[in-house]
Amino acid sequence: MSDMATTTDTRLMAGPPSFVQTRPLDPLPPPMKDSGAIGWVRQNLFSSPLNIALTLVCALLIAWVVPPIIKFMLIDAVWDGASRADCVVQPDRPQVGACWAFVIDRIGFFTYGFYPIDQRWRVDVFFALLAFGVGWMAWLDAPRRDLGVIYFFIVMPVLSVILLLGLPAIRLPSVSTEQWGGVLVTIVVATVGIVASLPLGILLALGRRSEMPAVRMFSIIFIEFVRGVPLITVLFMASVMLPLFVPDAWSPDKLLRALIGVALFSAAYMAEVVRAGLQAIPKGQYEAAMALGLGYWRMMILIVLPQALKITIPNIVNNTIGLFKDTTLVFIVGIFDFLKSIEVGRIDPNWATPVTSTTGYAFAAVFYFIFCYSMSRYARYVEFRVAAGDRR
Amino acid sequence: MKRVVIRIALAAVLGIAAVSAASAQTLNTIKQRGVLNCGSNGSLAGFGLPDAQGRWTGLDVDFCRALAAAIFNDPNKVKFIPLTAQQRFTALQSGDVDVLARNTTWTSSRDTSLGLNFVGVNYYDGQGFMVRKSLKINSALELNEASVCVQQGTTTELNLADYFRANKMKLKTVNFATSDEAVKAYDSGRCDAYTTDASGLAGERLRLANANDHIILPEIISKEPLGPVVRHGDDQWLDVVKWVHFAMINAEELGVNKGNVDDQLKSADPDVRRLLGTEGKHGEALGLTNDWAFRVIKHVGNYGEIFERNVGQGSPLKISRGLNALWNKGGLQFAPPIR
Numbered sequence: 001m002s003d004m005a006t007t008t009d010t011r012l013m014a015g016p017p018s019f020v021q022t023r024p025l026d027p028l029p030p031p032m033k034d035s036g037a038i039g040w041v042r043q044n045l046f047s048s049p050l051n052i053a054l055t056l057v058c059a060l061l062i063a064w065v066v067p068p069i070i071k072f073m074l075i076d077a078v079w080d081g082a083s084r085a086d087c088v089v090q091p092d093r094p095q096v097g098a099c100w101a102f103v104i105d106r107i108g109f110f111t112y113g114f115y116p117i118d119q120r121w122r123v124d125v126f127f128a129l130l131a132f133g134v135g136w137m138a139w140l141d142a143p144r145r146d147l148g149v150i151y152f153f154i155v156m157p158v159l160s161v162i163l164l165l166g167l168p169a170i171r172l173p174s175v176s177t178e179q180w181g182g183v184l185v186t187i188v189v190a191t192v193g194i195v196a197s198l199p200l201g202i203l204l205a206l207g208r209r210s211e212m213p214a215v216r217m218f219s220i221i222f223i224e225f226v227r228g229v230p231l232i233t234v235l236f237m238a239s240v241m242l243p244l245f246v247p248d249a250w251s252p253d254k255l256l257r258a259l260i261g262v263a264l265f266s267a268a269y270m271a272e273v274v275r276a277g278l279q280a281i282p283k284g285q286y287e288a289a290m291a292l293g294l295g296y297w298r299m300m301i302l303i304v305l306p307q308a309l310k311i312t313i314p315n316i317v318n319n320t321i322g323l324f325k326d327t328t329l330v331f332i333v334g335i336f337d338f339l340k341s342i343e344v345g346r347i348d349p350n351w352a353t354p355v356t357s358t359t360g361y362a363f364a365a366v367f368y369f370i371f372c373y374s375m376s377r378y379a380r381y382v383e384f385r386v387a388a389g390d391r392r
Numbered sequence: 393m394k395r396v397v398i399r400i401a402l403a404a405v406l407g408i409a410a411v412s413a414a415s416a417q418t419l420n421t422i423k424q425r426g427v428l429n430c431g432s433n434g435s436l437a438g439f440g441l442p443d444a445q446g447r448w449t450g451l452d453v454d455f456c457r458a459l460a461a462a463i464f465n466d467p468n469k470v471k472f473i474p475l476t477a478q479q480r481f482t483a484l485q486s487g488d489v490d491v492l493a494r495n496t497t498w499t500s501s502r503d504t505s506l507g508l509n510f511v512g513v514n515y516y517d518g519q520g521f522m523v524r525k526s527l528k529i530n531s532a533l534e535l536n537e538a539s540v541c542v543q544q545g546t547t548t549e550l551n552l553a554d555y556f557r558a559n560k561m562k563l564k565t566v567n568f569a570t571s572d573e574a575v576k577a578y579d580s581g582r583c584d585a586y587t588t589d590a591s592g593l594a595g596e597r598l599r600l601a602n603a604n605d606h607i608i609l610p611e612i613i614s615k616e617p618l619g620p621v622v623r624h625g626d627d628q629w630l631d632v633v634k635w636v637h638f639a640m641i642n643a644e645e646l647g648v649n650k651g652n653v654d655d656q657l658k659s660a661d662p663d664v665r666r667l668l669g670t671e672g673k674h675g676e677a678l679g680l681t682n683d684w685a686f687r688v689i690k691h692v693g694n695y696g697e698i699f700e701r702n703v704g705q706g707s708p709l710k711i712s713r714g715l716n717a718l719w720n721k722g723g724l725q726f727a728p729p730i731r
Binding site for chain 2: 084088089105106108109112113114115117176178179181236239240241243244332333334336343344345347348349350352353354356357
């Protein structure tokens with residue numbers, strides 16, 4: 001025992017030979033050609049002949065497209081002016097880009113339509129109420145989301161209707177829906193369509209898979225009929241044919257007709273999206289739920305729908321974005337939505353120039369892109385959150 | 393099942409009956425409602441278009457304001473309902489609007505089988521040509537062998553071909569799906585001339601890169617009389633709309649305008665006195681007050697003022713009176729006398 005201890009000691013005392021490294025060396029940086037920006041470029045953009053060719057084509061495409069757009073939209077753009085004279089080519093201004101002065105002059109009409117100027121604050125309050133509600137619902141960690149639901153589905157709609165339509169009893173002059181327009185109409189139609197279509201769509205999807213023949217037949221007929229006709233036809237029938245059959249007093253408001261048409265229409269599409277999700281859930285889940293003694297609604301609400309909706313999020317968002325852009329079709333029935341109010345603006349002879357139309361449409365494109373892209377980003381975030389269980 | 397169908401059919405018939413019963417007393421309905429429902433265009437410069445403040449402007453729009461002024465003594469008691477070309481007739485037939493003032497061409501089929509009545513012509517339109525000044529052309533008859541940009545599938549295209557054939561000229565048409573494309577192509581020099589309705593040409597001209605390099609030729613090659621429309625079955629309302637239109641033309645002819653109408657009340661001219669209601673009971677015969685025409689001129693103006701303000705020299709369109717001048721000034725606007 002003691003022998004062994006001594007030998008160990010002497011070895012320790014002697015220490016390692018001086019040519020042996022005691023600590024590991026720091027790793028060398030990877031070679032220049034594989035690291036940093038150059039390495040990234042080599043690996044991702046120039047890794048193979050095909051990749052090189054694609055990179056060059058894309059670079060050329062960008063160089064060809066982007067500078068003229070920036071030149072038109074920003075560098076040559078006209079920012080202030082009072083009439084068409086400021087946006088036409090003059091000897092001292094040979095190049096005229098986007099005529100933003102036109103958009104600035106008309107921004108009130110683009111936002112509120114014919115809404116009386118002294119009452120427009122009501123629309124602003126509505127936008128604020130809506131933004132608050134959407135924020136509360138969309139922020140998944142927000143406090144008291146149960147109150148948020150009550151606010152979003154009961155308090156806010158009632159407040160908004162009173163605010164926008166007016167209630168002379170509390171000294172809010174009434175503003176008929178003919179006077180609504182622009183962004184206001186686009187937001188109202190899109191919100192109602194989106195909010196109404198998901199619950200309706202879920203009910204229709206469940207109905208279509210129901211074992212009760214009457215419910216199933218109704219759902220199938222409704223879905224197939226609505227999907228079988230274009231939205232324009234639905235809107236057109238609602239606005240042109242309906243007044244011929246019902247007396248004046250019964251015929252609903254023109255905007256309401258369009259709202260109902262849009263909501264029913266998107267519900268039919270949503271139903272098929274949800275049905276796809278329902279069908280993807282293995283039969284074992286249903287059987288397990290039934291074996292636990294859950295009734296139909298509890299099985300659906302607690303077990304099946306959470307899983308089904310989770311896997312259909314991309315499609316639901318797809319539908320929602322489609323619906324947001326379809327709202328532009330309400331111009332068919334003489335409602336001035338955002339896009340139509342731009343179309344009307346570009347006809348105005350006070351602003352008629354070769355660039356007016358382009359500017360108006362560019363502005364519309366930016367507007368729709370911001371909304372649709374935010375929806376898409378938000379959906380990615382929700383997908384990531386609800387898929388946390390799958391990543392374990 | 394059968395009973396349900398019958399019931400629905402019955403409801404529909406009753407509904408239609410209710411609508412037509414209501415339409416027999418349009419004027420009373422409007423007075424009770426307190427506002428005139430006017431079917432308008434909404435997107436035609438000079439005729440019906442909202443401005444930056446969301447206020448309606450245009451020749452047709454001002455006609456509806458004149459009607460409201462005659463009925464209510466307030467030109468703002470009118471609700472403008474924008475209608476598309478497809479919607480406009482059903483909206484009028486169903487009672488959604490009381491009058492349609494939406495640059496509608498007067499044709500025989502619309503006046504008869506559609507169940508409508510045209511009250512008159514508030515704008516004589518027709519197809520015209522725009523060319524570059526540098527071509528040094530002063531008449532459409534010099535357009536032989538010219539290439540013409542035109543919108544495809546329209547009556548414009550057919551009228552163009554007819555006109556060239558009738559005048560034994562050679563034509564090269566360049567077709568486009570939309571008027572926007574046609575204008576762009578003309579502006580970039582793909583054609584010598586561009587053709588559409590003359591009222592539209594004035595607006596399109598402003599969209600060209602250099603508006604002053606282009607002129608509109610004097611020839612009008614088709615007839616497009618545009619006017620307000622009411623539905624069949626209510627002669628009293630037809631009379632009201634018709635005479636408001638005539639009163640504005642008579643006022644211009646008699647030199648009564650927005651500025652001098654108060655002084656004209658003291659006029660000794662019997663025509664002016666009958667127009668302004670200081671003599672006779674012509675307003676009561678229409679179901680209005682006797683100063684109905686005075687209200688129209690006071691609040692809105694005479695025909696010439698409305699024309700100049702919306703499409704003429706007072707507007708960016710700068711359309712000359714042409715066919716729309718008074719009959720005694722070489723145009724076609726003529727109104728029967730008030731007496």
